[in-house]
Amino acid sequence: MKMNYLQPNKKRQSSPGKRAFRITFSFIIILFVFNLFFPNFLFGSIRPVGEFFWKTRDFLFNIVSGPLGLLSSKNNLLDEKKELELRVSQLESEVLSLRSLNQEGVFLNSILQKRAQENSIFSRVLAKPPQSPFDILVIDSGSDEGVFSGAHVWSNGILVGWISEVNSSVSKAELFSSSKRETTAEVLRNGLSFLIKGRGGGNFEVSVPTGTDIVVGDIFVIPSSPSQILAKVESIEEKETDSFKKLFLSSPVNVFSLQWVEVEKR
C-alpha cells in the first residue's frame, strides 16, 4: 500500500538580489531623510573619526619618513626635489601677487588686503585632492576658532576658495577650481570680466569670442578686489573656423601639495 506523506513546508525565501534591493533602497531613503532634516549630523558624527585617522596618518608619515630617509639617499634626493619644487611654486605665487600689486599701483590695496588677512588664522590641511575626489579641502579649524561659512581661504596670498561647511573644530573649504563651479573673474590687465568654470585640480576654463584681448600669461582676479589673484592663463585653444576660443587657466597654487592655508575669521 502506497503511503502519501505530507511534504514539509518549504519556506519561501526571497532571492539575495531582491533582499539587497530592499535594503539598499531603505538605506538611501534613510540617507535622504538625514540629509533633509539633519544636514550636519553625518559630518558632525564622522568628523572625529576622520580627524583621528588623518592626524594618525600625518604622525606616522613623520615618524617613518625620517629613518627611511637616512637609509636611502635616493629618497632623500627625491624629497629634497619635492621640497624645492614646492618652494618654487610658493615663490611663483608670491611673484604673481607682487606683480598684480605693481600693475595696479595698489599700495593702498595691499594695506587693505593685509588688514583683511590680519583677521585670519593659519589652518592645517587634513585632506586634499587626490584624497578627496572633488576640489575640497578639509582643514583643522572650525567655529571654535572663529571660522564661518563663506569665509575666504588663501594660500601664499592667493585666494583659493571659501569655507563651505563648518564644524566646531574642522571645516570644509571648496576651491574655486572645483569641477563645474563658476566664478566671476576679471582680467587684471584690461578689466574684461568673464565667468570662469572650474575643471578640478586647480584648473579652470572659459570660452571667449575670438579676437578678445587675452594672451597667455594674463592674470585673472576677483572683480571686487584686484589684488586677489585667482588664476593665470596657461594656454589658448583656437581654431580658425571657430568664433570662440577656449582659455585654459590654472591657479598658481598647487592644490595637491597644500599643507597650510589662511582662513578668514570673525
Add this chain to the structure above:
Amino acid sequence: MMKKNLSKRVLFSVFLFLSVFFFPWWFTIALSVFGIFFFKSFYEALIVGVFMDTLYGGISGKFLSEHATTLALSVLFLVSFVIKENFSFSK
C-alpha cells in the same frame, strides 16, 4: 572554510575603510568595486561611499550630487547581483 572567508572579508573591509583616509579616492573606489564583485552582498561598499561623500563631498543643496559616490556604488552593488548570476565571481 567559512571562517577563513569571513576573516578575509573582515580584513578587506578594514583595509577598505582605512583607505578612505590614507589613499587617493580612486584607490578606494577601485577597492570597493573589487569587493562588490568578489564578496557576496558587500554592503560595506555603501558605508564607505557615505564616508567619502560626507568627508570629502561639497555642499550643493542637491542630494544627487552631494551623495554621488554612495549612489553610484549602490547602483553598481545592485547591478552586480545580475552580473554574478551569469558569471561566477563571489565567494
